Amino acid sequence: MRNKILAALQQGIPFCKRPFEALADEVGCDEADVLALLADYRRRGLVRRFGAVFDTRRLGYRSALCAAAVPPSELDAVAARLTPLAGVTHCYERVEHPERQAPRRQAPNLWFTLSYPADVFAAMADEVATRLKPYEVHVLPATKRYKVDVVFGAATRAHDESVEDDMPPVTSSDRAIIRALQGDTEPRPDYFAALAQTLGMKEWRLLATLELWRRRGRLKRIGLLLAHRNAGWTANGMCCWRIDGDTTAAGRALAACDEVTHCYERPEAPGFPFNLFAMVHAHSPKEASAAFTHLEETCRLSAGTMLLSTREYKKTSMTFFMD
Numbered sequence: 001m002r003n004k005i006l007a008a009l010q011q012g013i014p015f016c017k018r019p020f021e022a023l024a025d026e027v028g029c030d031e032a033d034v035l036a037l038l039a040d041y042r043r044r045g046l047v048r049r050f051g052a053v054f055d056t057r058r059l060g061y062r063s064a065l066c067a068a069a070v071p072p073s074e075l076d077a078v079a080a081r082l083t084p085l086a087g088v089t090h091c092y093e094r095v096e097h098p099e100r101q102a103p104r105r106q107a108p109n110l111w112f113t114l115s116y117p118a119d120v121f122a123a124m125a126d127e128v129a130t131r132l133k134p135y136e137v138h139v140l141p142a143t144k145r146y147k148v149d150v151v152f153g154a155a156t157r158a159h160d161e162s163v164e165d166d167m168p169p170v171t172s173s174d175r176a177i178i179r180a181l182q183g184d185t186e187p188r189p190d191y192f193a194a195l196a197q198t199l200g201m202k203e204w205r206l207l208a209t210l211e212l213w214r215r216r217g218r219l220k221r222i223g224l225l226l227a228h229r230n231a232g233w234t235a236n237g238m239c240c241w242r243i244d245g246d247t248t249a250a251g252r253a254l255a256a257c258d259e260v261t262h263c264y265e266r267p268e269a270p271g272f273p274f275n276l277f278a279m280v281h282a283h284s285p286k287e288a289s290a291a292f293t294h295l296e297e298t299c300r301l302s303a304g305t306m307l308l309s310t311r312e313y314k315k316t317s318m319t320f321f322m323d
Contacts, residue, residue, distance in 0.1 A: 001029055005037050009050075012221030015207050015214070019191050031189060038187045038224070048225040049317060052181035056115050058167040058218040059178065059320055063115035064125075064141040065277075067108035067269055068132055075110060079313040081131040086322075087116040087124055091314040094238060094307035097289055107272050107307070108138065111238070115318050136270075144247060144265035147255035148220075167218050173201075175321045177209065181222065182320055225317070233281040236309040237288040240274035241301050247276050253299040254278045259291045274305065 004027050013019035014026075021031040041047045056063045070078045075093055082088045091112040116124045129137045170178070180195055188194060192210075196203040213219035226233075243250050247265045254276070255263045262279040278295065282288040285308055292306045 002037060005034055009224040012223040015211050018189055020189060035187060046227050046231045048227045049184035050187050050224050051183055051185045052222045053220040055217055055220060059170055060118055061115055062118045062121040063113060064139045066112050066114050067138045068110045068135045069106045069108045070110045070135050078132060082112055083314045087114055089113050089115060089316050089318050092309040093311035094309050097306045097308055138269035140266040142264040142266055146251035146263040147260060148262055167216055178320050228281060235282040235285050235288040237280045238307045239278045239280060239292050239295060239304060241276045241304040242274050243276050250276055250299060257295055257298060
């Protein structure tokens, strides 16, 4: 039952007056059981935060995965130039799994995400390039999105997502809601009523706004973000393949696999000629390697590689509209 509750909390709470009671009814337990599990996970350091997950593009932001090849002896110092930047939310050392290496010049070993408002993204990418000199930074935005659904310990959904933003501009009242939900919020029986009171608005209006955002893709979910390394998911593997021509068939096949949490098409980088990326999370490198083999066999892929995250320099959630 605990695993079912945990999976449901990661997938997101319903938008209603008693969201935890409604989630408990779906799972087959009591509201008190759901809130008790959340409290227990917090005490054990297994919760990164409980709050909203937004689509950065539909808030007027741009984001990209970035990579650089840095001598291992200089990696800590170079990463320290990046981590103070608010727009760098994830930063890892990643190395190719010894069983999955392909002969090529040094693959990028410093990988990080960069997210900023669209009107300053290019300038901040230039700032990052300056900070990392003499090492070249490769900016690899998602050109197709096949799956973005981080749920540990449960089957996940596969669906293509548009990379275009078709939402109207964010208003000042929208920003207030986003600021209230983007951090670590308090799970309580009257979750939305308490947020609405803080925002000075009616609960029904807040629920209607959030439901509209969810349907239009601005809001992905409100739920539990697991501190997955603390919870035992210590092997974070980025699996990569080169697909000639259209990646759609391979991307959708990968996205249909339960072990895949993210799947994107991205541009190739010099020395790293791969354009289809899929993330897997496992309890050990051996388990991650087995997952990689399963993906290749299931999706009829070959000549790929897998990079394991060996050091985590930074992992935070994006903070929007904080002047």
